[in-house]
Amino acid sequence: MKRAWLLAGLLAAVGLAQAQPAPGGCGEVVLIDAQPGSTQRYAFQPPSGTAAPVTFLLLPGGDGYPKLDAQGCALRLKGNWLVRSMHLFQAAGFGTALVDAPTGFHGEDGLGGYRVDARHAQDLGRVIADVRAKTRGAVWVLGTSRGAISAVNAASRLTGEAAPDGVVLSSSVVSGQLGARKPWVAHSVFDLPLENIRQPLLVMGHAADACIRSPAALMERITARTQGVREQVVTVTGGPGGAHLSSVDACEGRSPHGFIEQEAETAAGIARFVRGGRY
Numbered sequence: 001m002k003r004a005w006l007l008a009g010l011l012a013a014v015g016l017a018q019a020q021p022a023p024g025g026c027g028e029v030v031l032i033d034a035q036p037g038s039t040q041r042y043a044f045q046p047p048s049g050t051a052a053p054v055t056f057l058l059l060p061g062g063d064g065y066p067k068l069d070a071q072g073c074a075l076r077l078k079g080n081w082l083v084r085s086m087h088l089f090q091a092a093g094f095g096t097a098l099v100d101a102p103t104g105f106h107g108e109d110g111l112g113g114y115r116v117d118a119r120h121a122q123d124l125g126r127v128i129a130d131v132r133a134k135t136r137g138a139v140w141v142l143g144t145s146r147g148a149i150s151a152v153n154a155a156s157r158l159t160g161e162a163a164p165d166g167v168v169l170s171s172s173v174v175s176g177q178l179g180a181r182k183p184w185v186a187h188s189v190f191d192l193p194l195e196n197i198r199q200p201l202l203v204m205g206h207a208a209d210a211c212i213r214s215p216a217a218l219m220e221r222i223t224a225r226t227q228g229v230r231e232q233v234v235t236v237t238g239g240p241g242g243a244h245l246s247s248v249d250a251c252e253g254r255s256p257h258g259f260i261e262q263e264a265e266t267a268a269g270i271a272r273f274v275r276g277g278r279y
Helices: 081-091 112-116 118-135 146-157 263-274
Strands: 017-020 028-033 039-045 054-059 095-099 138-144 166-170 201-206 231-236
Touching: 028 118, 039 118, 054 081, 054 118, 054 146, 081 095, 081 138, 081 263, 095 118, 112 118, 112 146, 118 138, 118 146, 138 146, 146 166, 166 263, 201 263, 231 263
Parallel strands: 054 095, 054 138, 138 166, 166 201, 201 231
Antiparallel strands: 017 028, 028 039, 039 095
């Protein structure tokens, strides 16, 4: 079986990086260059206790703007399941890098239509390269909801040291709204070259996810197009359910869409897959 990750050497140059230690916070705040005239921040917690270090690049959904404070903690998107689960990944020995929106994308729409832009992939590639240089280990992208669009963008477009070693997609946006007032609402993971994804790939969804954008029944359409060296589609069941939720709340993090009250279960399953096993 091919290894689920490849250890990479230290990069010679990945652009300007500045770190601000955050004792007692959520992670070290790192600032790097993004597109011309823009900067990108992420909150970094290094991997621990493993001979084959792996760091998760966390890409939350919604507008993609967690608004990191000086201690690397999210001031926004706190209900997102990746934000809620950071400590579980860290406790399992994984590093985490919670990615903030670049400057210029802090407005009402956040990342909006930028999630499918090739420049967004390049921005994420700079973060991946910077994390790889710090850890000399593998970097996986974990994207949830609209964050899955960003994860697919990076995994399908990046090459070399900027490319992720593996991909986890959860509650992926697979159904856009054509004709919406804001054109980017029509975007889904299918707007990107999925066939270019050859890394190990885990696709997760919840059977009770009532969000119109992420029906679990459509997950296998993703892997029908990808060419991952190792792939698994997982439908999570259980939890408190969400039949009482409005159509808007059904797409929020504290619902089956965000694996509410199943954080430990889903984090453990991801860990097993990343380490070469089955969810």
